[in-house]
Amino acid sequence: LLECLSRCSSLEEMNFCNCPEISGTAWEKLAAGRFPYLKKVDLSECFRVQRNAPAYSGVELLECLSCCTSLEEIGLRGCETIPDHAWKKLDEADFRAVRFVKVAYDKCHNLIQKAKDKTAELEDESRLSPPLQGAATSKSGLREPIATQRALLYPTDSQDFQPLFQQLLASHSTLQEMSLNVDPKNGFSGTAWQELCAADFPALRKASFIEAFSCSSQGSEALLECLSRCSSLEEMNFCNCPEISGTAWEKLAAGRFPYLKKVDLSECFRVQRNAPAYSGVELLECLS
Numbered sequence: 337l338l339e340c341l342s343r344c345s346s347l348e349e350m351n352f353c354n355c356p357e358i359s360g361t362a363w364e365k366l367a368a369g370r371f372p373y374l375k376k377v378d379l380s381e382c383f384r385v386q387r388n389a390p391a392y393s394g395v396e397l398l399e400c401l402s403c404c405t406s407l408e409e410i411g412l413r414g415c416e417t418i419p420d421h422a423w424k425k426l427d428e429a430d431f432r433a434v435r436f437v438k439v440a441y442d443k444c445h446n447l448i449q450k451a452k453d454k455t456a457e458l459e460d461e462s463r464l465s466p467p468l469q470g471a472a473t474s475k476s477g478l479r480e481p482i483a484t485q486r487a488l489l490y491p492t493d494s495q496d497f498q499p500l501f502q503q504l505l506a507s508h509s510t511l512q513e514m515s516l517n518v519d520p521k522n523g524f525s526g527t528a529w530q531e532l533c534a535a536d537f538p539a540l541r542k543a544s545f546i547e548a549f550s551c552s553s554q555g556s557e558a559l560l561e562c563l564s565r566c567s568s569l570e571e572m573n574f575c576n577c578p579e580i581s582g583t584a585w586e587k588l589a590a591g592r593f594p595y596l597k598k599v600d601l602s603e604c605f606r607v608q609r610n611a612p613a614y615s616g617v618e619l620l621e622c623l624s
Contacts, residue, residue: 338362342369350374353411353546353575354381354603360392367396374404378411380438380547380576383418391417398422402429410447413438413547436515438546508535515544529555535562541595542571549577556584564591572596576603582614589618599623 338358341347342365350371352358383394394415401407402425412418412426423443435454437447504511514537543563549556560580563569564587572593574580605616 338366342366345370346373347371348373349376351376351378351411352382353378355379356382356384358382358392363392363394363397367400369400371400371404373406375406375433376409377401377404377407378409378438378546379415380411380413381415383415385417393422394418395422398426402426405430406433407431408433409436410434411438411546436544505531505535508537510539511537512539513542513544514540515542516548529558531558537562537566539568540566541568543569544571544573545577546573546575547577549574549579551579553579553581553584556580557587560584560588564588567592568595569593570595571598573598573600574604575600577601578604578606580604580614585614585616585619589622591622593622596623 339362341350379394379397383392385391394417398412398418399422401410410426410431420443423439426439427444427446429447431447431450433454434447434451437444437451439447504514540563543566545559556577556579561584563572601616601619605614
């Protein structure tokens, strides 16, 4: 598969999140390719220590990614076998469009700063755009394209959430994209999420919370109750969020999403040691 993909130079998105069993030989075949149009890549949890096999360092692959200057989103969370010199090469790469990263916080300070700067630039542009009144529709019934307004959250610890949520709530009527980038192992306060319960985001089209609830369920009920009212959603991503409670999923399942095109709930519904597993029945009925 990866040898085949190495020849797919038109790729714009690539997601192998949580595929630690891919061999080093396979990764090297992929790394031989060139992807000038690649915008999104997620290889989180792919490069970690394996009990029965030698770990792949990821050096060649990160060198390949360092040449993909069109990248906007980079996911490399939980990649513990990548050596420092490979992280450094990625950190120093000329990414001018990058805006969302999941990387080792102590290895890629420059990359994280670039993403924050790009986010601030996009927010400045959105403030200069005409105010949005929600999802506009044309006479044909199709939704018209409108300028994107984003909220990409980059807290370094739980204390940083409150001002970020205040900023998010201030733009609730025009916000189109809501993404959270936080190290789930550090945890975050559930208090800030509670303010979302009463909020409405009529123009929201994309919600991405990858791994945000992989270690804690705090705030999940408030967030999913809020999203259940976002009928304009086109994309929803909760990949690897197994700690979201059944009650929270049921709140989301109560919503209706006529424009939804992409949804990723991978690794969300699996057996948990300390809690009863949610079956996902209501949610799949909603998706149907």
